[in-house]
Amino acid sequence: MSTHIAAEPGQIAETVLLPGDPLRAEWIATTYLENPVCYTKIRNMLGYTGTYRGQRISVQGTGMGQPSLSIYVHELLAEYGARTLVRVGSCGAMVESVGIRDLVIGLSACTDSSANLLRFQGLDFAPVADFSLARAFVERAESAGVRHHVGQIFSTDAFYMDRPELRDQLTEYGVIAAEMEAAALYTLAAKFGARALAVCTVSDSLVTGEHLPAEERERSFAAMAELTLDAVTG
Numbered sequence: 001m002s003t004h005i006a007a008e009p010g011q012i013a014e015t016v017l018l019p020g021d022p023l024r025a026e027w028i029a030t031t032y033l034e035n036p037v038c039y040t041k042i043r044n045m046l047g048y049t050g051t052y053r054g055q056r057i058s059v060q061g062t063g064m065g066q067p068s069l070s071i072y073v074h075e076l077l078a079e080y081g082a083r084t085l086v087r088v089g090s091c092g093a094m095v096e097s098v099g100i101r102d103l104v105i106g107l108s109a110c111t112d113s114s115a116n117l118l119r120f121q122g123l124d125f126a127p128v129a130d131f132s133l134a135r136a137f138v139e140r141a142e143s144a145g146v147r148h149h150v151g152q153i154f155s156t157d158a159f160y161m162d163r164p165e166l167r168d169q170l171t172e173y174g175v176i177a178a179e180m181e182a183a184a185l186y187t188l189a190a191k192f193g194a195r196a197l198a199v200c201t202v203s204d205s206l207v208t209g210e211h212l213p214a215e216e217r218e219r220s221f222a223a224m225a226e227l228t229l230d231a232v233t234g
């Protein structure tokens with residue numbers, strides 16, 4: 001086992017879906033995977049491995065925010081040999097054209113986190129998605145007729161921002177949605193030479209104030225889960 005994941009070597013698949021909410025991990029595993037086995041309950045940050053269309057897949061909760069995700073993703077990459085990581089998250093729409101329940105595919109992720117400023121000592125690293133994963137997902141969303149948007153997202157450290165006007169400036173530069181983990185995921189995947197993508201279902205709109213209830217945020221992201229499983233196994 002690693003410090004935060006109780007799995008034995010070999011218990012976690014090379015392809016891992018990463019919801020922030022551990023109960024979403026349980027829901028995806030028990031709804032879509034055959035023979036799901038829970039390999040960790042440390043801190044209730046649930047992780048499961050099963051099969052989808054005959055291929056081994058794991059689903060690991062990451063918690064909220066880049067520090068929490070970074071712990072789980074680092075251990076998955078450094079200690080369990082993960083190679084393909086897809087965040088299946090929720091996000092807030094930053095533009096009117098992105099509606100509740102739409103899907104957002106994060107091509108790149110800007111951030112207000114200082115982690116990469118420290119890591120790169122002033123160089124401005126651009127955290128980007130893996131193109132082949134993004135293409136596979138978008139092709140499936142298109143053929144399923146699911147509303148989706150591909151673009152730059154904002155991985156913020158502050159769900160409740162002191163200065164939300166900073167978000168407005170990002171909107172002027174084309175950023176379409178806010179969430180809290182993708183920039184760290186893309187950076188760690190780059191460090192370890194792995195593939196990563198962040199896909200999010202829009203749970204609320206920072207423009208109109210609409211939002212999904214908590215139970216729906218936890219359980220009703222079927223389109224995102226199905227398209228992701230199809231994309232990583234197809």
Ligand SMILES: O=P(O)(O)O[C@H]1O[C@H](CO)[C@@H](O)[C@H]1O
Pocket residue numbers: 019020021063064065088089090091159179180181
């Ligand atoms: O629903 P998840 O995947 O946790 O994602 C979003 O929801 C949390 C905030 O409510 C943050 O983790 C944010 O990124």
Ligand SMILES: O=c1cc[nH]c(=O)[nH]1
Pocket residue numbers: 090091092093159178179180203204206
């Ligand atoms: O980080 C997040 C996630 C969902 N909705 C938001 O507004 N922000």
